[in-house]
Amino acid sequence: MRLCWNLDHVLHMPMKRIRLYLFLYFTGTVLLQFAYRCLDRLARGSASDWGIILLEQASGVYGTAVLLPFMLWAFRRYPIRRSITPWIQHSLLLAAFSVLHTSWNWGTRILVFRIIAVGGYDYGKMPLRYFMEFPADVITYVLAAGAYAVYWDWMRSRDMESELAMARLDGLTRQLQPHFLFNALNAVSGLMYEDVDRADLMLERICTFLRSTMRSPDSPLDSIANEVLLARQYLEIMQARFENKLVYTIHCDSSAEAIQIPTLLLQPLIENAVKYGQDPESGNLDIQIDILLSNRTVAVRIRDHGPGFQAIYEGQGLTNTKRRLESRYGVAAVLRLSAHPMGGAISELEIPV
Amino acid sequence: MIRVFVVEDEPPALRKAKRLLGAEGDLVLCGVAGSCEEAIIGIRNTLPDLLLLDIHLPDGSGFEVLQGISDLQKFQTIFLTALVDQALEAFEAAAIDYLVKPVAKERFSQAIQRARERLRSSPAAIVPTFTKRFLVERLRVAYMLPVNCIEWIDADRNYARLFSTEGEFALRVTMDRLHSQLDPAVFARVSRSSIVRLDSIVKLLLQEDGSYIACLNSGAEVPCSKTFWDPTRSCHT
Numbered sequence: 001m002r003l004c005w006n007l008d009h010v011l012h013m014p015m016k017r018i019r020l021y022l023f024l025y026f027t028g029t030v031l032l033q034f035a036y037r038c039l040d041r042l043a044r045g046s047a048s049d050w051g052i053i054l055l056e057q058a059s060g061v062y063g064t065a066v067l068l069p070f071m072l073w074a075f076r077r078y079p080i081r082r083s084i085t086p087w088i089q090h091s092l093l094l095a096a097f098s099v100l101h102t103s104w105n106w107g108t109r110i111l112v113f114r115i116i117a118v119g120g121y122d123y124g125k126m127p128l129r130y131f132m133e134f135p136a137d138v139i140t141y142v143l144a145a146g147a148y149a150v151y152w153d154w155m156r157s158r159d160m161e162s163e164l165a166m167a168r169l170d171g172l173t174r175q176l177q178p179h180f181l182f183n184a185l186n187a188v189s190g191l192m193y194e195d196v197d198r199a200d201l202m203l204e205r206i207c208t209f210l211r212s213t214m215r216s217p218d219s220p221l222d223s224i225a226n227e228v229l230l231a232r233q234y235l236e237i238m239q240a241r242f243e244n245k246l247v248y249t250i251h252c253d254s255s256a257e258a259i260q261i262p263t264l265l266l267q268p269l270i271e272n273a274v275k276y277g278q279d280p281e282s283g284n285l286d287i288q289i290d291i292l293l294s295n296r297t298v299a300v301r302i303r304d305h306g307p308g309f310q311a312i313y314e315g316q317g318l319t320n321t322k323r324r325l326e327s328r329y330g331v332a333a334v335l336r337l338s339a340h341p342m343g344g345a346i347s348e349l350e351i352p353v
Numbered sequence: 354m355i356r357v358f359v360v361e362d363e364p365p366a367l368r369k370a371k372r373l374l375g376a377e378g379d380l381v382l383c384g385v386a387g388s389c390e391e392a393i394i395g396i397r398n399t400l401p402d403l404l405l406l407d408i409h410l411p412d413g414s415g416f417e418v419l420q421g422i423s424d425l426q427k428f429q430t431i432f433l434t435a436l437v438d439q440a441l442e443a444f445e446a447a448a449i450d451y452l453v454k455p456v457a458k459e460r461f462s463q464a465i466q467r468a469r470e471r472l473r474s475s476p477a478a479i480v481p482t483f484t485k486r487f488l489v490e491r492l493r494v495a496y497m498l499p500v501n502c503i504e505w506i507d508a509d510r511n512y513a514r515l516f517s518t519e520g521e522f523a524l525r526v527t528m529d530r531l532h533s534q535l536d537p538a539v540f541a542r543v544s545r546s547s548i549v550r551l552d553s554i555v556k557l558l559l560q561e562d563g564s565y566i567a568c569l570n571s572g573a574e575v576p577c578s579k580t581f582w583d584p585t586r587s588c589h590t
Binding site: 172179182183185187188190191193240278283 | 362363364367368369372388390409410411412435436453454455456481507580
C-alpha cells in the first residue's frame with residue numbers, strides 16, 4: 001500500500017508548491033467554515049465561544065487533509081467502473097474514512113483542549129457522533145472522488161495525445177528508414193520496366209500508406225477496421241517487394257471492427273513481424289493476423305514463422321506501444337511477446353472493450 | 354567476360370539488378386543468392402570475379418557474407434543497398450563501390466567500369482591453393498587419401514563421410530571448411546550437406562520441385578538443392 005503525498009509525478013509541479021497549495025486550500029476552508037458558523041451564531045443571537053468553534057473547524061478540515069492520501073490511494077487502487085464491485089469497495093472505504101475522520105476529530109480536540117488548558121472537551125455521545133459526521137464525510141468523499149476522476153481523465157487525454165504524436169513520429173521515422181521507403185521505391189523502379197500498371201499501383205499504395213500514417217490532426221483513437229486497412233496497405237507494399245516470398249492472412253471478427261483502439265497501435269507489431277519473421281532457411285515470410293472479440297476483450301494475435309522470439313523484438317516501437325497501452329487501459333491491457341510452440345514468434349495483445 | 358554473383362533477397366530488386374547487368378554486355382551472371390548461407394556456398398561453388406551485395410539479408414548482413422569468404426581473394430565487391438549509413442564499413446571491407454537503391458543506370462555503369470579497371474589492373478589472380486590429400490584414419494591405420502579419388506562427401510553430424518575409390522572414411526571437419534579446401538572447378542557443394550565431384554555425375558534427375566538428384570558413377574544418388582547449386586551455371590566453369 002503506497003500512502004504518500006507524492007503527487008509531483010502526476011501534477012508535474014514541485015512537491016513543495018503542491019504542499020503549499022493544499023495547505024492554503026484547507027486553511028481557506030477552515031476560515032470560511034469558521035466565518036459561516038460565527039455568522040450563524042450571530043444571526044441567532046446566541047452566545048458562543050469563538051475559540052472552540054475555530055478549533056472544531058480546524059481539526060475537522062485538517063483531518064480531511066491528513067486523510068487525503070488515504071482517499072487518493074483508494075481512488076487509484078479501486079478505479080470506478082461500470083460494475084458492482086467498485087461500488088461495494090468504495091462504500092467500505094467511505095465508512096472507514098468516516099470512522100477515521102470522526103476518531104481524529106475526537107482525539108485531536110481532546111488533546112488540544114488539554115494542552116492549551118481550556119479544560120476538558122465534551123464531544124457528547126461517541127456512537128452518535130459517528131453517525132452525525134457520516135453525511136458530511138460522504139459529501140467530502142464524493143467530491144474528492146469526482147475531482148480526482150475529472151483530473152485523471154484530463155491528464156489521460158493529454159497523455160494520449162502526446163503519446164499519439166510520439167507514435168506518429170515513431171512510425172514516420174520507421175517508414176522513412178531506408179529499409180522501407182527506399183526498398184519500396186527500388187521495387188517500383190524495377191517494376192517500371194516490366195509492368196507499368198503494377199508500378200503505378202504500387203506507387204499509389206506507397207502514397208496511401210504514407211498519407212495514412214502522416215494524416216493529422218487526428219483523434220488518439222481509431223477503429224479496428226481502419227487499423228486493419230492500414231496493416232493491409234503496409235503488407236501489400238511488402239508483398240510487392242518480396243512477391244511470393246511473403247504470404248499473409250488477416251482475419252478480423254466483424255463485430256470487432258467498430259471498436260476504438262489507440263491509433264497506430266498495431267503497426268509496430270506488424271512491422272516487427274515482417275522485420276524479424278523471415279524464415280532463415282528460405283527467406284520466406286508467413287504472417288498471420290487474427291483479431292477476435294470475446295468476453296468484452298479484443299484479442300490481437302500477430303504470428304510469424306521466423307526464427308522465434310528474440311530480444312530485438314522489443315525495440316523503440318514496442319516501448320511506445322506498452323506506454324500507450326498503459327496510459328489508456330492501465331493494467332487491464334496485456335501485451336505478450338513469445339515464441340510460438342509450433343515455431344516462429346507471436347505477439348498477443350488483449351484490450352478490454 | 355566478367356562473372357558476377359548477385360546477393361539480393363527481394364525478387365523485383367534482383368530482376369532489376371539482372372537487367373542492369375545484362376545491359377553492360379561483358380558481364381555474365383554466374384549465380385544468385387537470397388541469404389548469407391546461400392551466398393557463401395554459392396560463391397565458393399562459382400568463384401565469381403564480381404560480387405553485387407545487398408546488406409540486409411534474412412539471416413544476417415552482407416558483411417557476414419564477406420567474412421565467410423574472406424579466404425577467397427580474387428573477387429571485387431560492389432554493395433547495392435538501401436542503407437545509406439554503412440558505406441564506411443563497406444569500404445573498410447574493401448568494397449570498390451557503394452550503390453544506394455534505387456540506383457540509376459549511369460551510376461551503375463560507373464561502378465561496373467570501376468570494377469573492370471580494377472580487375473584488369475589487378476595482377477593475375479593468385480590461384481588459391483587447394484588441398485591435395487586428406488589425412489584419414491580407419492581401424493588405427495592412417496592413410497593419405499588423395500582428393501582425386503574422392504567421389505562425393507556427405508555430412509554426418511560433426512563428421513564428413515568421404516566416399517572414395519578406396520572406400521569410405523570419416524573426417525572430423527565442417528562442410529564449410531571442407532568446401533573451402535576443394536577446387537570449385539572439380540567439386541561442387543550441391544546442398545548444405547553434400548559435396549560432389551562434378552566429373553562423377555552421370556546424370557541429373559529433375560524433380561517436381563525444380564531440384565535435382567545427381568546419379569554418380571558408383572551408383573550413389575545425391576539430392577541437390579537448387580538454391581545452393583545451379584547446374585546450368587556451374588557447367589561454364
